[in-house]
Amino acid sequence: MKSYHAQRRLSLGFRYLLLIFLAVLWLVPIVWIVLASFSANDTGFVSTYWPKEFTLQNYIGIFTSEQFPFVYWIRNTLMVSIISTILSTFVTICVAYTLSRLRFRLRKPFLQIALVLGMFPGFMAMIALYYILKSFNMLNLGGLILVYVGGAGLGFYIAKGFFDTIPVAIDEAAVMDGATKWQVFWHIGLPMSRPIIVYTALTAFIAPWIDFIFSGIILSASGDSKTYTIAYGLYNMLHSTRGASTTYFTQFIAGCVIIAIPITVLFVIMQKFYVNGITAGADKG
Amino acid sequence: MFKRKSKHQPPTATYREVWANGDASFKLSFFFMGLAQLKHKQWAKGIAFLGLELAFLAWFIFSGISLLGMLSDLGTIKSKKVVFDASQGVYVTKLPDNSVVILLFGVMSVILLVTMLGLYLANLRSVRTLYVQLRDGEHVPTNREDLHSLLDSRLHATLMMIPIIGIVAFTILPTLYMISMAFTNYDGKHPIGFSWTGFKAFGNVLTGDLAGTFFPVLGWTLVWAVAATATTFFFGVLLAMLIESKGIKHKGFWRTIFVIVYAVPQFVSLLMMAQFLDLQGPLNNLLMNWHLISSPINFIGASANPMVARITVIVVNMWIGIPVSMLVSTAIIQNLPQDQIEAARMDGANALQVFRTITFPQILFVMSPALIQQFIGNINNFNVIYLLTGGYPMNNNYNGAGDTDLLVTWLYNLVFGQTQRYNASAVLGILIFILSATFSLIAYRRTNAFKEG
Numbered sequence: 001m002k003s004y005h006a007q008r009r010l011s012l013g014f015r016y017l018l019l020i021f022l023a024v025l026w027l028v029p030i031v032w033i034v035l036a037s038f039s040a041n042d043t044g045f046v047s048t049y050w051p052k053e054f055t056l057q058n059y060i061g062i063f064t065s066e067q068f069p070f071v072y073w074i075r076n077t078l079m080v081s082i083i084s085t086i087l088s089t090f091v092t093i094c095v096a097y098t099l100s101r102l103r104f105r106l107r108k109p110f111l112q113i114a115l116v117l118g119m120f121p122g123f124m125a126m127i128a129l130y131y132i133l134k135s136f137n138m139l140n141l142g143g144l145i146l147v148y149v150g151g152a153g154l155g156f157y158i159a160k161g162f163f164d165t166i167p168v169a170i171d172e173a174a175v176m177d178g179a180t181k182w183q184v185f186w187h188i189g190l191p192m193s194r195p196i197i198v199y200t201a202l203t204a205f206i207a208p209w210i211d212f213i214f215s216g217i218i219l220s221a222s223g224d225s226k227t228y229t230i231a232y233g234l235y236n237m238l239h240s241t242r243g244a245s246t247t248y249f250t251q252f253i254a255g256c257v258i259i260a261i262p263i264t265v266l267f268v269i270m271q272k273f274y275v276n277g278i279t280a281g282a283d284k285g
Numbered sequence: 286m287f288k289r290k291s292k293h294q295p296p297t298a299t300y301r302e303v304w305a306n307g308d309a310s311f312k313l314s315f316f317f318m319g320l321a322q323l324k325h326k327q328w329a330k331g332i333a334f335l336g337l338e339l340a341f342l343a344w345f346i347f348s349g350i351s352l353l354g355m356l357s358d359l360g361t362i363k364s365k366k367v368v369f370d371a372s373q374g375v376y377v378t379k380l381p382d383n384s385v386v387i388l389l390f391g392v393m394s395v396i397l398l399v400t401m402l403g404l405y406l407a408n409l410r411s412v413r414t415l416y417v418q419l420r421d422g423e424h425v426p427t428n429r430e431d432l433h434s435l436l437d438s439r440l441h442a443t444l445m446m447i448p449i450i451g452i453v454a455f456t457i458l459p460t461l462y463m464i465s466m467a468f469t470n471y472d473g474k475h476p477i478g479f480s481w482t483g484f485k486a487f488g489n490v491l492t493g494d495l496a497g498t499f500f501p502v503l504g505w506t507l508v509w510a511v512a513a514t515a516t517t518f519f520f521g522v523l524l525a526m527l528i529e530s531k532g533i534k535h536k537g538f539w540r541t542i543f544v545i546v547y548a549v550p551q552f553v554s555l556l557m558m559a560q561f562l563d564l565q566g567p568l569n570n571l572l573m574n575w576h577l578i579s580s581p582i583n584f585i586g587a588s589a590n591p592m593v594a595r596i597t598v599i600v601v602n603m604w605i606g607i608p609v610s611m612l613v614s615t616a617i618i619q620n621l622p623q624d625q626i627e628a629a630r631m632d633g634a635n636a637l638q639v640f641r642t643i644t645f646p647q648i649l650f651v652m653s654p655a656l657i658q659q660f661i662g663n664i665n666n667f668n669v670i671y672l673l674t675g676g677y678p679m680n681n682n683y684n685g686a687g688d689t690d691l692l693v694t695w696l697y698n699l700v701f702g703q704t705q706r707y708n709a710s711a712v713l714g715i716l717i718f719i720l721s722a723t724f725s726l727i728a729y730r731r732t733n734a735f736k737e738g
Binding site: 008011012015016018019022023026027029030032033036045046047048049091094095097098102104107110114115116117119120121122123124125126127128129131132135146147149150151152153154180181182185209210212213231234235238253256257259260263264267268271 | 385386389433436437443447448451458459462463524527528532539541543544548549551552553558567570571608612661696711717722
């Protein structure tokens with residue numbers, strides 16, 4: 001009996017060791033990014049793991065930089081993401097609810113078209129979006145918001161999956177009592193779908209902070225770095241500074257860390273909602 | 286299926302009957318939408334239909350016709366030229382017509398035309414319903430009832446209205462536009478005025494000057510997609526089982542550690558990873574200090590060994606992808622039926638056997654649709670390649686692509702890089718679509734077979 005316990009403990013110890021080893025392996029590059037943001041370095045490269053000298057200058061530098069208006073980037077991104085969150089969540093939830101709970105003639109064709117459209121690589125549409133926005137003089141933050149909201153209608157799959165798990169009997173009972181479909185949607189559907197609304201909103205909120213491609217194509221046209229969003233601003237900053245003998249590279253890292261922390265926290269929160277959603281669905285079989 | 290269909294009443298009147306027996310307003314409705322509704326006091330419907338038709342006609346006459354007309358040759362002047370203007374007696378420079386804009390507005394016009402056709406059909410249907418209601422002496426919905434139905438029986442129309450406009454403007458229009466671009470000669474040599482050239486651009490990619498790049502890149506894309514999907518899935522499941530195994534405490538904490546890596550914005554984590562793996566980067570420094578290597582390894586630089594770079598890309602992708610698979614398979618593992626596993630344990634199966642014959646197949650079964658999605662996602666995995674290697678190492682045999690470039694990053698290079706082969710990039714987009722669609726179709730049929738079996 002004792003040997004069994006010993007074996008158990010050995011196995012547990014081994015598993016803990018493995019887990020700790022993996023966790024360290026996974027975090028080594030992340031910790032390095034944070035360390036590098038504090039390193040005093042003006043070579044344009046960070047070539048050591050542990051900085052030779054620590055400094056806060058990078059953080060001060062990024063906030064006071066003339067060439068890279070970091071505060072403007074944050075303000076722009078915040079504006080874009082707040083407006084886009086409200087509109088995109090509304091659009092996504094409307095589409096998901098309609099496709100999940102309402103039955104109408106064009107429902108099947110719509111689902112099929114959405115499936116087909118989703119298989120085209122997103123980049124294909126980029127040149128076209130550029131010209132569309134250009135011909136309407138919308139190569140600015142407003143155009144960027146429109147692109148995000150316009151794409152939200154096809155991102156309904158997860159929310160639809162959630163609505164599918166709510167029993168239809170609830171709706172039917174309400175209809176029996178004389179509720180219109182709108183009342184069912186407003187007073188029953190929406191309150192019950194709070195987790196998925198939070199999830200959808202968080203997804204929409206995070207998108208502008210991490211998207212450097214669309215924002216780059218749309219915003220680079222103006223050439224005014226004060227109109228950039230954070231992701232494109234930082235990406236652009238790196239491209240003009242990597243390898244160059246400047247202090248900007250470490251400032252870039254500092255900027256990345258400032259943005260990455262809140263986004264990472266939001267993302268971890270969002271994932272909890274996502275996993276809970278999946279589990280809730282699985283429970284009901 | 287059948288139950289739903291029976292709800293749609295079969296038309297109790299043909300359009301021919303409406304035309305023959307309806308009064309003048311019905312006959313006129315075939316030309317001027319909404320007149321019949323207006324006559325029978327369905328103001329909202331009638332005004333909407335009539336107003337839309339008038340607006341459409343005004344647009345069509347004043348700009349639609351010319352826009353559609355120009356679509357046939359994408360502008361007559363293809364390149365800048367100087368012509369003698371006899372009326373003024375001077376030479377004038379004629380700038381080429383901007384085919385990009387002509388094509389864009391042409392596609393828009395086609396979409397408007399199709400939308401109008403749909404509205405016309407909706408009008409006919411509405412007129413027919415009205416006719417039947419009047420003929421059979423049924424209740425004709427009042428204006429108020431019509432509007433109210435938008436919140437009840439026709440709620441779907443209300444809720445879908447704005448999203449559909451967004452989808453048409455920002456997804457369907459660009460996609461159609463790019464598809465049509467694949468049939469032109471829009472490239473660096475014809476940057477402003479281009480024309481229709483049929484399947485020539487397809488020929489260039491499949492057999493012409495780009496074929497020598499296309500097929501190797503396609504091969505690597507498939508290898509990459511298989512390797513990336515398989516490694517992240519397999520090790521993700523293992524990691525999930527390790528965290529979920531008996532005796533491990535603070536499971537949420539461990540999961541969070543791994544999710545952090547995935548949660549950091551990719552343009553931060555991957556760009557910095559590229560720096561981390563650089564020839565002069567910290568990883569090479571560390572390895573040299575520990576005397577594991579004598580000279581720095583060129584993981585992903587411009588002159589790296591292609592094989593090393595490709596393996597590096599797959600490994601770095603595991604760093605980001607395993608946490609995702611771990612999260613998804615955690616949810617599945619928590620819901621796995623335990624009785625089979627316990628029965629196997631009773632019969633003396635060890636942990637490895639249980640995993641190989643019970644747990645893993647079950648997870649694979651539940652996750653197969655998600656796996657196919659991941660596979661297609663990996664075919665289109667722009668970020669990892671673009672941010673990490675930028676397509677490097679260079680390959681002189683390729684046209685505008687490097688050894689680690691996928692079809693999507695190559696597509697991007699063809700547009701925004703030096704080569705400027707816009708039509709070829711559109712062709713690539715279509716080919717990627719065909720690739721994704723094929724795999725989805727196979728997967729769909731297989732999962733259906735599973736369900737029946």
